[in-house]
Amino acid sequence: MVCKLRRRVVSRLHLPVFPSMQSNSQRFPLALISKSPLAAATPDSTLAMATWRPMTDSDITALMAIADEIHRDLPEAEAVFRERLHLFPEGCLVLVEHDSVGGYAVSFPIRRGRPPALDAMLGEIPHDADQYYLHDLAILPRFRGRGAAAEGIGKVMEVAKRYPTTCLVSVYGTVPFWERFGFAPEPVDAAMEEKLRGYGEGATYLTRGNA
Numbered sequence: 001m002v003c004k005l006r007r008r009v010v011s012r013l014h015l016p017v018f019p020s021m022q023s024n025s026q027r028f029p030l031a032l033i034s035k036s037p038l039a040a041a042t043p044d045s046t047l048a049m050a051t052w053r054p055m056t057d058s059d060i061t062a063l064m065a066i067a068d069e070i071h072r073d074l075p076e077a078e079a080v081f082r083e084r085l086h087l088f089p090e091g092c093l094v095l096v097e098h099d100s101v102g103g104y105a106v107s108f109p110i111r112r113g114r115p116p117a118l119d120a121m122l123g124e125i126p127h128d129a130d131q132y133y134l135h136d137l138a139i140l141p142r143f144r145g146r147g148a149a150a151e152g153i154g155k156v157m158e159v160a161k162r163y164p165t166t167c168l169v170s171v172y173g174t175v176p177f178w179e180r181f182g183f184a185p186e187p188v189d190a191a192m193e194e195k196l197r198g199y200g201e202g203a204t205y206l207t208r209g210n211a
């Protein structure tokens with residue numbers, strides 16, 4: 001348990017700290033964390049072994065199984081994920097515990113304010129890309145609640161900081177989650193509104209500065 005909690009603390013050190021983003025481990029002494037409501041709610045005590053690593057082609061089958069479970073109403077083709085991986089491998093990560101994939105992150109550079117529509121192929125990464133796009137972050141329920149997403153976002157932001165800003169489309173009411181990482185809603189034009197409709201009701205375009 002102590003090793004697990006230490007890993008979480010260390011991973012947070014890579015992230016820019018926003019006031020609302022203080023973690024349980026930062027707010028409470030380590031000795032008290034195991035008694036926190038978050039720790040008590042953790043469904044899988046083996047997460048100590050879960051780590052993020054670069055995605056490979058052979059992870060795509062597992063990724064699709066996770067996407068099918070989590071994004072039932074927002075399906076994207078396997079070819080879409082394969083393309084992202086081939087075009088920008090350093091933006092693609094998987095969360096693994098032993099040989100089991102428990103989550104993934106997919107991200108890549110885009111032209112500012114021009115994220116792709118849901119389930120659309122990119123063709124290429126624009127040579128004049130000037131914004132980073134976090135396309136998808138999904139973690140299976142049994143891997144949640146232990147800072148895995150925060151750690152993955154920290155790794156993505158290490159790549160993102162080559163660009164002035166990062167954007168994403170928040171779904172499933174996750175705006176408060178993303179606000180913890182410095183993202184905030186940005187006004188959208190008609191073209192973006194049309195794209196957002198494809199992500200379902202409540203989809204919100206968020207951006208943050210990377211400085």
Ligand SMILES: CC(C)(COP(=O)(O)OP(=O)(O)OC[C@H]1O[C@@H](n2cnc3c(N)ncnc32)[C@H](O)[C@@H]1OP(=O)(O)O)[C@@H](O)C(=O)NCCC(=O)NCCS
Nearest residue numbers: 023024137138139144145146147148149150170171176177
């Ligand atoms: C959202 C999701 C990625 C969070 O994963 P996770 O591993 O449980 O997140 P973490 O444990 O790293 O949480 C980081 C912090 O955010 C908080 N948090 C987690 N989910 C949250 C939510 N839905 N709303 C607000 N805060 C949330 C945690 O309590 C934690 O706070 P702390 O630092 O004070 O302890 C995961 O629930 C998921 O995959 N959901 C389904 C897919 C999804 O919604 N993806 C994003 C779509 S845009």
